Amino acid sequence: MPFFRNPSKEPLWKDEFSVFTSDERYVTRRQFTKFLTLASLGMFVGNLWILAKSRLTKTPAFPTAEVAEIDEIPVRGVKLFTYPTPQDHCIMIRTSEEEYVAYSQKCTHLSCAVYYSAKNDRLECPCHQGFFSVKDGSVLQGPPPRPLPQIGSDWEGPHNSKKPTANSRAYPPSMGPWRSPLSCW
Numbered sequence: 001m002p003f004f005r006n007p008s009k010e011p012l013w014k015d016e017f018s019v020f021t022s023d024e025r026y027v028t029r030r031q032f033t034k035f036l037t038l039a040s041l042g043m044f045v046g047n048l049w050i051l052a053k054s055r056l057t058k059t060p061a062f063p064t065a066e067v068a069e070i071d072e073i074p075v076r077g078v079k080l081f082t083y084p085t086p087q088d089h090c091i092m093i094r095t096s097e098e099e100y101v102a103y104s105q106k107c108t109h110l111s112c113a114v115y116y117s118a119k120n121d122r123l124e125c126p127c128h129q130g131f132f133s134v135k136d137g138s139v140l141q142g143p144p145p146r147p148l149p150q151i152g153s154d155w156e157g158p159h160n161s162k163k164p165t166a167n168s169r170a171y172p173p174s175m176g177p178w179r180s181p182l183s184c185w
Contacts, residue, residue, distance in 0.1 A: 065166050066101070067092050067153070073164070080105070080115045083151060083166045088170045091116060091123070092152055092164065095135055102151035103137050109144040123148065 010011050062084040073079045073094040089105040093116050103123065105113050111125035122140060123132040130142030137148035151166050 029140045064154075066164075067166050068164050073100075076118045076121075078174070081166065089113065090166065090178055092153065092166070093150075094164075095134060100153045101134060101137075103132070103148040104151065106148075107144055108139075108146040108148060114148065 010089060011056040063081055065081075067081050067083075068079050073092065073093050074098060077094050079092045079094075081090050082088055083102075090102055091105045091114065092100055092102040094100050103114075106163050107114050107127065107130055109125065109128055109130050114123045114125045114130075114132065116122075116134070117124050120131075121134055123134060123137070124130070125132075125142065125144065128143050130144040131140040132138065132144070132148050133140055137150050139145075139147055154165050
C-alpha cells in the first residue's frame with residue numbers, strides 16, 4: 001500500500017470519505033425532520049385534492065351514433081367506424097342475427113390495430129400475436145395486459161327498421177372523467 005499513495009497520518013477511509021464534519025452542520029436533524037413532515041403533508045393534501053376533484057366532476061357522456069344500416073353487416077361480418085372522435089377507431093362485429101359487439105380497434109399492448117378473424121372467431125393483433133375474445137374483449141393469448149375497451153351497442157329505431165348504434169354505456173365508471181373511453185391506459 002505505501003507504494004501507491006503518499007503516507008499520511010490520516011487513515012485511508014478518511015481520505016476517501018467525502019463528508020467532512022464541518023459540512024454536517026448545514027442540515028440539522030430538526031431541519032431534516034421539519035422538511036420530511038412538510039413534504040409528507042404536501043403529498044397528503046395533494047392526494048386529497050385529487051380525490052375531491054375526481055368525486056366532484058362528472059363522467060363525460062358521449063352521444064349515440066348510428067354505425068350501420070339494418071342489413072349492412074352480414075352475420076360474422078365487420079364494420080369499421082370511429083367513435084366518439086374521428087381519432088378513435090372502432091370495430092363492430094355482428095355475432096348473430098340480433099347481436100352486435102363493438103370494441104376499440106387499438107390493442108391494449110402497443111396500440112396496433114386489431115382485426116376480426118372469422119375463421120378463428122377472435123380479434124387478433126398482428127404485431128405481437130395478441131388474441132381477444134369476440135364475446136367480451138378479454139385477452140385469450142399474448143402480451144396484451146388488459147381486455148379491449150368495449151363500446152356499447154344497441155338496436156335503435158322502430159321494430160322493422162332498427163339500426164345498430166354505438167354508445168358509451170358499456171364503459172366502467174371507474175375510468176374517470178379525464179379519460180376518453182377509448183384511450184389506452
